[in-house]
Amino acid sequence: MALMITDQCINCDVCEPECPNQAISMGPEYYQIDPQRCTECVGHFDAPQCVQVCPVECIPINPEHREDQDTLWAKYRRLQAQAEGAAH
Template sequence: MALMITDECINCDVCEPECPNGAISPGEEIYVIDPVLCTECVGHFDAPQCVEVCPVDCIPLDPDNKETQDELMAKFKRITGAA
């Protein structure tokens, strides 16, 4: 399941550089996560790095983008070209 950033975001800028897939970018009002690129850091880290650094806890799972661990790993491999 991809992650999402809620409107509780304070635009502190700490999440964007932590994303290994480049899935986080500034939106019109708050940062946004591209579900096509978000793997919840599967393949890179044991936990989503954006969630780890977020000071306001505004990055939950996105209920509109449900994925299994296997699907997230397949996405990681597709994005990174890993075998």
């Protein structure tokens, strides 16, 4: 289940640096989350860090990208392997 940022985002800039997968970036009007990179912080933290720091609570689960824990773990491992490959 990738997360998403709704149009209630106030562009406060606190979520982007908290994302361990660099899944958050500025969109045309407000921040957005790349569902291919979002693991809901699985593998990094017990809870999604962007949700924890968002002052307006505008980061729900993206209904178009529902994933179970096994899928999120697989995505985390894939992203880690890509990062290690890029570092070498």
